[in-house]
Structures are given as C-alpha cells and as structure tokens.
Amino acid sequence: MSGSTQPSQQVDWILRGGTVLTMNPARTIHAPGSVAIQGDSIVAVGPVAEIDAAYTAAETLDCCDHVVMPGLINTHTHAPMALLRGLADDLRLDVWLHGYILPVEREFVNPEFCFLGTLLSCAEMLRGGVTTFVDMYYHEEEVAWAAVQAGMRGICGETIVKLPTPDAVAFEQGLTYLSDLIAHWAGHELIMAVPAPHSIYMTTPEILRETTAIALQHGVPQLIHVAETAGEVEEWMTSTTRRPVRWLEEQGILESDVVAAHCVHISREEALLLAETGTGVAHNPTSNLKLASGVAPVWSMIEAGVHVGVGTDGCASNNDLDMFEEMRLAALLAKGVGGSPVALPSEDAVAMATIEGARAVFLDHLIGSLEPGKRADLIVLDMSQTHSLPHFETTGLNIYSRIVYASHRSDVRDVFVNGKQLVRGRALQSVDEGAILDQTRDLAQRINAFFVAREESVLDKLVDIGGLEQQETFEVQAKGFAPEGFDPDKALAIPEITITGHSSRDQYDTYLFFGDGLGERLRYREDNVLEPDGEIHPIYTLTLTGPAKEAEFENSVVLSRARYTAPADRSLRFYREYFAPSAIREVSKHRERYHIRFKGVDLAVNVDRITSPPQPKLYIEVKSRTWSQQDAFRKAGLIGELLHLLGSQPEDMLGQEYVDLVAAD
C-alpha cells in the first residue's frame, strides 16, 4: 500500500498495537492494529505495519495488551439523578417514588442541580468508557452545558409531561422551552437537543403530536419510555384496546425517529412493528430487574430486526452508570431467562453497546464503529489484569467474551471523544472531579437534613416503642358536603355502581399535634364496628400522617400519605405521655362505610356524621388506595366523576381532614 517513497501523512494521534475491534459491518479485528486520528475524526484503521507506513503522529499511544474499541453508548439515562444515587432502595415503588424521589425532586431539582448531577454522571461515565449518553430529564439546557464541559457527546432529551415539572408549570411552556433548546444547539459538534415526551400515560395524544411535529421539523429523534411495566400496558389496553407500540404507530408518532426505552412488555407483533418503523430500543436490564419490571425480550427484538442499544437508566434505579455491567447482564439474562446458552452471544452484547446502540439512537453515521470518516470516539481497555487473563484464540470470538464476561469499567485506561483524550491512564482530564465530589457531598447533606427534618422525632419515637412495622400507604381521597336529604342506600343503587360491602361504625379519633401543628400528626383511633346483633368490636390503631397532602388534583381530590399504621396496643394515656404533643384534638363520628366497584375500580364511600364537635351537615368521603402517581391521577378523575354522580357540587368539596375542618369552625 505504501512504499518508502510515499511521504507519510501527519496526524494528531496514533493508537498503536492494540487489538482493534472495529465493529464495522465485517466485524474486522486487527490484532495487533492501530487507529490514526486527525482532528475530531478517525482517518485510518488497520494493521500496525500499514498505519506505521502511512502516518506519522504528533502523539502515539502504546496500546499493546489492550483492546481499542468504539466508545460505549449509554442509550438511556437521567444524568442529573446521579445526585440521588442510593437515596432509598429496596422499597415498594409507591413508597420509593412518593416517599423519597418526588419530594426530593420537588424540593431540590433546579438548573444548578441538573448541571452538577450531569457533571457527576459524565465523570463516572467517562471513567467507565462511555463516550455518548442519551438523556431524559428536566433543565436539559444545563445537562447539555455540563456535557460540553466534560467533553462528552450527548443527546439531550427535554422531558415533556402533562403535569407540572421542575422546569415548566404547564406542558405548553415545556414545548416552548424544547423548541428553543433544539434551535440553540442545532449543529453543535457534541450536543443534539431532542424532545422526550415521558410516556404515553404521562402525556396526551396532543402532546405526542406536538413533539412529533417538532422532531420532524428539526430532523431529530425523540425519546420515550415504552412498556416498562406490565401494569402500565394492561391499563393502556383496557382504555384504548391497543398495545402501546401499536397505539403509537396508529397515532403517527413512529413516523419520526423514535428511541423507545425499556420495551419490557412487548409482543412479537410489536417487535416486528418496531423493526418495520425503524424505531430504536434502549434496553435497561439492571433498572428493569431492580424495579421488578421484568426482563425485556431483547433476543426476540434483535431477531425481528430491531436495533437495540443498552442503557443504564438513572442512578436512582440502578445505582450506577456502568455499561460493562449492562452489557454483561444483557448477555446473561437473554440466556438464563430466554432459556438458551447461545442467546445474545458476547459479540452481540458488544454491538449493542456500540454500533447497534448508535443505530438505535440514529447516530450511526457518526459513531458506533471505528471506520475512517467517523468521529474519533473510542476507548482503550486494559486486558492484562488478573481477572481478565488468560486469553485464548479458539473460536475467533474470544475477545468479545473477555470484554463482556470478565472486563470491568476499572479496566478502561483511555477515552477519546471527538478526537480529544478525556481519560488518560485512568485519570480524568476534562472535569475537576474533586470539586464535583465536594459539591455532591454538600448537596447530599442538605438533602439528608431535609429528610431528617421530615422524618425525625415522632417517627423515631414510634420505632423506639416497637411493635410497628413500617407500612406506608397512599390514598387518593375527596370529601364534601352531602346534598340535602342524601340517602346513601338510594344514591348508590344505580347501575354504574356495585356495592361489595357495607358496615356501620362509631369512630373516636384523638389527634396528637407537634410543634406548630402543621407537620406530622399521630392519630389514635378507636373504631367501633357495629354488628347487626348490637355487638361492638373495637379496633385500636395508631397512624402517623405527614403534612396533610402529598399532591392535589381537580375537585379537591388529594393524595395523602400515612407513613406508619399499626395496631395500638397501649392506652391513649400512654401515648399522650410518651409523645408529649403540643396539642390534642378529638373528633368523633358515625360512619356508614360502603365498599363499591365503579368503572372497574374499588373505592370506599364513607357517609359521615360528625358527632363531636357536632356538625350540622352530612359528609361524603370517597377514598382509594393508590400505588403510583399514574394510578393516583386516574383514580382522582374517577373520584371526581363519582362525586358528581352522587350529587356533590364542586363548591361543596373540601380539601381538608375532619380534624382541620372542625377546628376551623
């Protein structure tokens, strides 16, 4: 190819002498090989002698005993959430979300949070060989700036939902922010800003049509969560008779380039539809296991021709950004759950993290393989560690299995993005890690303090006396005055309602208040269930509730949280003395409780007469346990409908607890 008379071309870098995994269409491996880099791009890849003969480099990196391969592509994450790593784990989804993640997001997520969190994520990802990440969060302007500071390539997806978010009080504002963001970053060498409508259930058809129009107009892909949990798919099918991917296709959303994250509960027909529409999939094996969502049938999607990449998801549900772990888990789960030891071989797992990931996020013209003309995004992996030796050459594929089954992020020695060396000999070049970690520690202390203030004293004291198991419950509830002359037996006897149970009770509640009375309160309840034969079966319970409402919906429907509830096995006197409350208030009532089914949902309807302090009007209260924000939202709507059916007027609705209502009198 080149003789001694050929002048050799000057380039910036030669990565020399490693096992070069090109991940090109022929899956060429040069062992040993070299890669020549000029500016932001790869100019040549080939055997050592060939590159030596043709190029002279300003800097040469010895890659002997190392693998040189494309940088890893994290196809789904929420970078700022690195700051919430380990906030709370191993909890029920509703407790985790409503008890920890949402309160912290409400309180702390702002532009500074998103900038710092993204820098922390970039530092971790670069160290672990990730050169491109695909993000979905709020304040993506800050995410983009942090990525640029770290030198990483990023697809920055601004999240759009139908509810208020940390950076938009309404979705229209979110869409404006999004359009500005995309325009601002258009043509940037590292950043592409894109729409990220959260999911079908957290958006509306209108929002999805808007984001699709924006994506098509700007020629960018859009990101969305699809079929992550079985419950979400089931509910969608109940309400639309369509599986999610089919629904998205019918709505025209898949006419844009779409990256669908998760796809855990996907039918064979949907896999074919994803392939047919060129929709990319981001597989998140760790997160899907940790949140008990299940295992995505990626082996079947790949077979159907879908481009599947790998992602870490956010640090709140992973809890790290380790793409080696995700590659390995993708390969292992396909075998162990798919049932065949040849499913998703290691070569395919490496492809998912590189070229197939690039295809899944529509960047394969730029990245994903080591080929002349592509951007110089690549990593150098140490293969001489104790845990990765020996090396065999028995199948022609051994190098892939060494990477997938035995290599770790700690083996990443050097990382290049866009021709710049960002990690050099395991040291990060572009980010002041020490400063970021200091700021991270400071923020964690503030978040801790927020929780301590939220959780302290009453809770601790409850735990100290024992006998209580932590049992958090969330209820969606609404109450209001009953219409004049309301008769529950008649009002509930309509075809839309099925009564599944009924009881009469006298309830004597004693509330213990603390401090200014606005925070936590402890309720001691004597619940006398009145049997038809006149017998009384008292039940004593102790319940700790947080500040009155976790969230508020239309029609004064509120989401309330009971943090602890347990049988009360001591006297009221004991609790009074032990907790030494700042105030005590009593409320007694007679309650007719109906358990009903309405539009397929179980609800409790209480018809209450407050006997002490005596109140003139009858109250109707409708309640339902809830398990997720999505579920709460849906049930809030149902409760509004039901109250309307029962004759309650919006102006009769009361967003407070009885103890607060009667105190206000």
Place this chain on the structure above:
Amino acid sequence: MSGSTQPSQQVDWILRGGTVLTMNPARTIHAPGSVAIQGDSIVAVGPVAEIDAAYTAAETLDCCDHVVMPGLINTHTHAPMALLRGLADDLRLDVWLHGYILPVEREFVNPEFCFLGTLLSCAEMLRGGVTTFVDMYYHEEEVAWAAVQAGMRGICGETIVKLPTPDAVAFEQGLTYLSDLIAHWAGHELIMAVPAPHSIYMTTPEILRETTAIALQHGVPQLIHVAETAGEVEEWMTSTTRRPVRWLEEQGILESDVVAAHCVHISREEALLLAETGTGVAHNPTSNLKLASGVAPVWSMIEAGVHVGVGTDGCASNNDLDMFEEMRLAALLAKGVGGSPVALPSEDAVAMATIEGARAVFLDHLIGSLEPGKRADLIVLDMSQTHSLPHFETTGLNIYSRIVYASHRSDVRDVFVNGKQLVRGRALQSVDEGAILDQTRDLAQRINAFFVAREESVLDKLVDIGGLEQQETFEVQAKGFAPEGFDPDKALAIPEITITGHSSRDQYDTYLFFGDGLGERLRYREDNVLEPDGEIHPIYTLTLTGPAKEAEFENSVVLSRARYTAPADRSLRFYREYFAPSAIREVSKHRERYHIRFKGVDLAVNVDRITSPPQPKLYIEVKSRTWSQQDAFRKAGLIGELLHLLGSQPEDMLGQEYVDLVAAD
C-alpha cells in the same frame, strides 16, 4: 468503659475510623468505628473513641471514608478453572463441554495445573475482597497448598464421580485420596479438606453413602451440586420418582452437613427440607444465567429458613470470581424475576456474601461477622469514588445499598485473612502476581496450540468456501455384526420397541483423508432415498468429523462428533481438488433405517449391507443424538441393552467406522 487510669491493651492492628458493618446478630453499624486485631483474631469492635481508649496498636490503618466489613465468602467455585477463563463461550452446552472443556481437562489437568490455577484464582479473589473460598475440583491437595501460599481460607472439596477423573482412575481410588487429604489437613488454621461428591447423577448411592460416612467420621461438611438444570431434575424424577433433595434426605445423605450448590430447580417442599436438615445452599446467579440453567428461587429458600450463600462457580462458566457482581445479581434477580422490588434487599445480599454464607458452609463460629473472638478476616472498601457517591442516611440501610448496587471489586483497598494483611492499598502482598500471569500466558499458549492443531486446515478451508453454518453434533453409536439370519422386521417387532419410521437407502460415501489419515476426515455422501414407487431422491451432504471417538463406553459404544455438516452444493470433483486430500476411500452400502422408541428414548437402528468393497456379513448400527455427557452415558447403556435384545454378542461389537473397518480388511 475505660478511664485514663486503665492501661491500654497492646494489639497488632487497629482499623480505625471507617463505617464498620459488623454483620453481628443485631447488625450493629459503628459509624465511625474501629476494629482491633491481635494475632489471628478480632479482639474488639466498637466506636472509635471506645477502641482508642482501650487499645494501642503496632499498626493503625486509617479507614475514614471506607467501609470495614467481613471478608466475602465465595461458597462455590472450581478454582483451578481460572486457567480456562474464556476458553469458549456462548455455545450449546454439549459443544462447550465436549468440544472444549473436556478435551482440555483430559489433556492438561494435572497437579501443576491445579496449583497454578488456584493461585491465579486466589490473586483475583483477594483483590476482589474474597477471604474464604469453597472449592470443588480435582487434585485438591494442590488447591490447598496454593490457598496456603496465598494466605486464603479454603474449604477444599475433592470431587468424587463414578467415572475416571484426572486424579483417580476409579472412584475407590478417589475415596482413598480423599480420606488421606482430610487427615493431612485436619486442624490446619486455614484449610479444611472435605468430600465433594459431584452430584446425584454423576455418583452412585454407594459413593454418596461412603462420602457421607467420611464426612461424619471427620466432622466436616460435604459439597454437592444439586438441581442445577431442569433436565437433570426431570430425569431423576423419572428414574426414582423422587425430587433430588427428597431423595438425598431419604438416602441419609443430609444427616451430614451438606453444602448444596445451585438448587435452581427446587420445590417449596424441598426448600423446607433444606431448612429442616440444616443444609446450606450456594447460590450462583451468574453461572446459572450464563449456562441457561435458570434463576434459583433464593428469596423463597431464605424465607423458608435456609442459609443461602453466594458463589461464583468456576471461571469457565462465569467468567470471573467477582463476588460484588454476584451479590448485586442475587439482589436484582430476586426482584426482577421474583416480581417484587422489596425482595432480597441489599442488607440480605451483603449477609449472603458474609454471615449467611458462613452459616451455609458451617464456618460461622469462625468467620462471617466482625465479633470479638472470630478470626480476623475482613476487608476495607473505598466509598469515596465517583461511582459510589453521594451517601445518604435516609433509611438506616443506605450503606448496604451502596455496597450492593454501586460498589465494585476495584473499590477493595485492604484485605485481611486470619489477621494477616494480604492486600495493602490495592496491592497484593502474598502472591507474585507477575510470575503467575506469565505462567498463565504460557499455559494458554499451549492450550491454544492444542486447539489450533485440532481445528486447523480442513475447517478453515470449509469456512472459506462458505455456505456452511457451524453445526456440531454429538452421537452415541454402536455397531456390530448382525446375528446369522437376522431379519430386522421380525427382530424389532417386540413389545419393548415402537417403530416410528422406516426408510430404505443406497448410500455412496467418499472419505477425504488428510496427513497421516488419523485426524480429521471429510465425508461426501450421496444418500439415495428409495421411495416405494421406485423414485429416488438423492441428498448430498458434506460432513467434517474429528478423530474417530470423543469417548468410549461399555459394549464398544462410542461418542462421535461431527463438527460441521451441511448440504454439499458442489461436485465431488470440486471438493477433491479444493481439499487435495492425502487419501480418498469409498464405501457404498444399502441401508434399512428404522426410527424407534426404546424405553422412552428415540434411537435410529440401521441395518447395513456394505456393497463396496463387498462385505460378507450384515451390520446393525444403533445411534442417538446426545446433548450432554450425562445423556451420552445413559444412552450408551440403553444402546448396549438394545443390541443385547437384538441378539448381538459383545464379541461381535465393532468400535470403528465402516470406512476404517473395510480398510482394515
């Protein structure tokens, strides 16, 4: 506790100022705390001030920003197999076993191999925070010596099977070796030698009775693989009507202390039986996924009261010895496959790798927790890395989730076993890692050369001409002279046999030999299927077979391997010229082929008349595809039985292929 007048006690080490996870019954955490070590034991664990006041140390290790916790216990591995890491992966089990693992074990496993492999494993395990390993392989005397050299604690289980092994031509010899081994290591501070009967299907009731007697006599546990695959359980139930754990209990085996590895396919009743008998379980999540065995229901076993530890299994099926990965995977799989996000919380996962692991292997009186009087086996874990920050204190359990979901083996800074510091600031003290890696590379080269010699030339050339998919098949087969006057239609018409198919064929085989003719051979076959109406449908195939036999059983039953088989779409002339064989031989025959079912197994019976070169006698050949060594063994027995039924005498049996038989004439 101690005033200024109390003289402070002199100790060897104080590990000072870390977050000390004791894993004691109360799960006490000292944050910050210290651990005092004297000789081989822990003398005190407590808050920093308390230890400072009471002890003065020869050496103090600053553990600020680190976790100090019990060393990890790898409850199931095959240490020498580290030398086979990445030999071949992502293959069908039979191809993997018969094509790679068994040939290498036959050729290379000797005392030196086991010593070197164990040293390599110990180096990796120590770096990754493992202080105790429970081993099951051959030449365990060498495994023990290597562990002692590395300074690790080891339970060394000498494998006993009913077949010849690399260190015993018959199991009686294995049992003698075992008794000597146990006696030799009795009372050693680090090593306990124990019996390791491989499994119920690879041993016999007699062997299991013997190993149980030995275990009881010496007061040591024994190790066994239990219910690793669904197939193995199914076959056992077919032949004994008992599930494996029930069978073991009925045989009295569980009267000894037993460590059961895998337990993937375990019923609820068996889980209760394991708990009741105090049997320990070694859970191997990575290996069970990688070999497509499934996911062990450990959450259900733990609930039943079974002590479950975690293990890596051997490096041929993992491919590393990373207990952090196993902890994490155990916690994740319980959630994602068990279906609940609260299943197997991180505290339980840490317990499995420490105190519960110690209980599972009957060493909890010595190790598994940081308590005064226990051996000083502990690790110091760096918690200040980018991937493991921030740290919250919201649930009281955050430290466990940081370890399980975000920490890695590369975070292990120091390791102590029996009071000796074996890893100091990430540097291995007890093993000359460089020398071991050099020896490992040398051995890998020799193994590679063995495979190259085995696989080269004909195979490459086959691949070059394309059109061939790698399809390996293993067949158990036996042939022999048919009895005088043999009539297949009559002979097969007996109640034990169901004929499921029959065809008549004329087969013209051309064999291409290479080199000395003893290695691979390529067969070109024209297979003329004769239809009843006289039509002929020729099928042309090309098959590459290895050296004649992979294994030999009783009655000249052999296991043969066809490495490639594919339609032959070119002329015989082409193949002759292309492959330029050293010799060519032809064999023609008329074949009556019967497909039969015998004792529930599908077999092919061929009644062959060799027409060229003409042979005087009729041959009977019985064949069956096989999928595992165990399966091969069982089918070999069945084929022997069938041939006996058909009247073939042992002296009539022929262990060769027709082309070799007729050449010998």
